[in-house]
Amino acid sequence: MTKKKRRKKQLEELTIIDDFMFGAVMSEPKLCKPLLESILNVEIERIEYPDLQKVIDKQYQSKAVRLDVYVSDGKGTVYNVEIQTTEKKNLPKRTRYYQGMIDMNIIDKGQDYMNLKKSYIIFICNYDPFKAGRYIYTFKNQCQEDDSIYLGDEATKIILNTKGIKGEISDTLKDTLGFMDGKIPKTEYARELENAVAEVKKSEKWRREYMTLYLRDRE
16 A cells, blocks of 8 residues: 655745744744753853754765754854654654764764764654653763763753643743744744744745755655
8 A cells, every 4th residue: 555645835834843944943043042042051152053954964875864953152062953743762763863973074084082062962842752741851871870970971962842741941941842832922032933933934035945955855
C-alpha cells in the first residue's frame, strides 16, 4: 500500500511551531536573543549572524543536518535551536548527532580540541518527550558515581515542552511556550512573536525563500 504524502502547507498556514516560520522569525536578533535569555536565564551581550536553515554537511557519507536556527553570541558560545513537532523516540540520539555535527563544523582536522566552543542544543517540542510534565529538561554529562562531578565538556542539551505544567520558569517563557502551543499571547515578547509571524506571511522575500526551500527538499 502506497503511503499518502502529506500536503505541503502554504506560507499563510504556518505558525511559529513550524520550522520554517520559526527560523524566519528567529533570524531577527532582537527576537532570538530574548528567547535564549529566557531559556538559559542568562544575559547575552549580542547575537551574531543567525542563519536560516544552515546546512552542516562536512562529510560526503554523513547524514546532513539542516538546523532551524544556528547562532553565536559573540563570546564563542554556539546555540542550536530546533522545533520538533513529530513525536519520535529517537530525540535523544538526534541531540547527540546534532552535537557531533556542530563540533565538526567548528574545528577542522588537526586543530586542538580546546577550539571547541561552549554549545547548547535546544529542542522545543509541542509534546512531552519524557512524560514528566516539566516545562524544561536540561542535560549535562554528570558522573554516575559522584553527582558533584561534571565532565566539563561544555555541551548542554535542553528540551522544552510547550505542554509543560511543572518547574520554575519565567512568566515570559511560560507565555512563549503557551503561544507556541496555540494559546493567545499575553506578554509583550510573545505578542512580538505573533506580529513577526504575521509580517513573514506578508513578505515576498520569505515567500520566495519558502518556495526555494521546498523545491530544494524535493530534489
